[in-house]
Amino acid sequence: MQDIFGKALLDYQNGNYSEDIITATSISEEDVLPLPYLFRDFTEMPKIEQQALQLAKGNVLDVGCGSGSHSLYLQEKGLYVKAIDISEGAIEVAKERGVLNAAVLGILEETETFDTVLLLMNGTGIFQELQQVSKYLKHLKSLLKPNGQILIDSSDIKYMYEDEDGGFWQDMNANYYGELDYFISYKGEKEVPMKWLYLDFDTLKLACETVGLKCKLVLEGEHFDYLARLS
Ligand SMILES: C[S@@+](CC[C@H](N)C(=O)[O-])C[C@H]1O[C@@H](n2cnc3c(N)ncnc32)[C@H](O)[C@@H]1O
Numbered sequence: 649m650q651d652i653f654g655k656a657l658l659d660y661q662n663g664n665y666s667e668d669i670i671t672a673t674s675i676s677e678e679d680v681l682p683l684p685y686l687f688r689d690f691t692e693m694p695k696i697e698q699q700a701l702q703l704a705k706g707n708v709l710d711v712g713c714g715s716g717s718h719s720l721y722l723q724e725k726g727l728y729v730k731a732i733d734i735s736e737g738a739i740e741v742a743k744e745r746g747v748l749n750a751a752v753l754g755i756l757e758e759t760e761t762f763d764t765v766l767l768l769m770n771g772t773g774i775f776q777e778l779q780q781v782s783k784y785l786k787h788l789k790s791l792l793k794p795n796g797q798i799l800i801d802s803s804d805i806k807y808m809y810e811d812e813d814g815g816f817w818q819d820m821n822a823n824y825y826g827e828l829d830y831f832i833s834y835k836g837e838k839e840v841p842m843k844w845l846y847l848d849f850d851t852l853k854l855a856c857e858t859v860g861l862k863c864k865l866v867l868e869g870e871h872f873d874y875l876a877r878l879s
Contacts, residue, residue, distance in 0.1 A: 671832050706762070707764075708727050756786070767800040845876055861878045
């Protein structure tokens with residue numbers, strides 16, 4: 649990983665904002681991810697993120713914290729928060745913004761326990777592919793204190809395969825339709841392609857049941873997105 653994402657966050661944080669991140673996936677054309685969005689405050693967050701923050705309690709782990717927007721909100725509310733990310737740039741920015749406990753760490757390396765584990769902005773993306781979902785869910789479960797909860801968002805991206813006549817063009821021999829290759833570039837530099845998983849609610853629920861987690865739909869967003877609470 650070249651940490652293009654971290655470089656972009658650092659530029660924005662240090663007042664060098666001139667370009668946005670360009671994203672693309674295996675099933676979609678280039679799109680712009682505006683850097684200011686990664687520094688959003690509570691009022692600029694989608695409803696499902698606001699709801700997740702309102703449900704957060706006790707000591708919280710913010711997984712894939714990015715610039716730390718969710719962590720900062722909870723910290724300011726008086727909660728203990730640990731923010732982790734595999735991007736060194738992201739953690740540097742989160743610390744500069746005031747996140748007190750931020751560490752460069754992959755979720756599978758985390759070992760402390762928490763009352764709330766947050767995974768936001770397509771939290772299931774970190775699982776990468778359907779085949780790995782159980783492994784990640786088992787690990788997340790092991791990080792919960794008694795009565796702890798995991799708050800995670802994702803989207804059912806079936807709509808992306810819909811043609812103009814309302815039919816679906818999915819290749820039936822392909823893997824699960826939410827498994828995408830994700831490409832990002834910034835200021836002419838390309839990141840190593842990564843796998844990124846969008847998981848529909850029913851598939852998430854089924855996977856949760858196989859590892860002994862209860863999965864409840866908390867809120868549906870405006871565009872096939874949803875927030876789930878696992879306990
Ligand atoms: C879409 S961004 C979301 C950032 C932030 N949560 C937000 O909402 O603005 C996903 C983040 O997850 C991080 N990430 C990816 N895989 C991870 C892993 N295995 N463990 C921890 N963080 C990871 C990425 O570096 C990136 O910062």
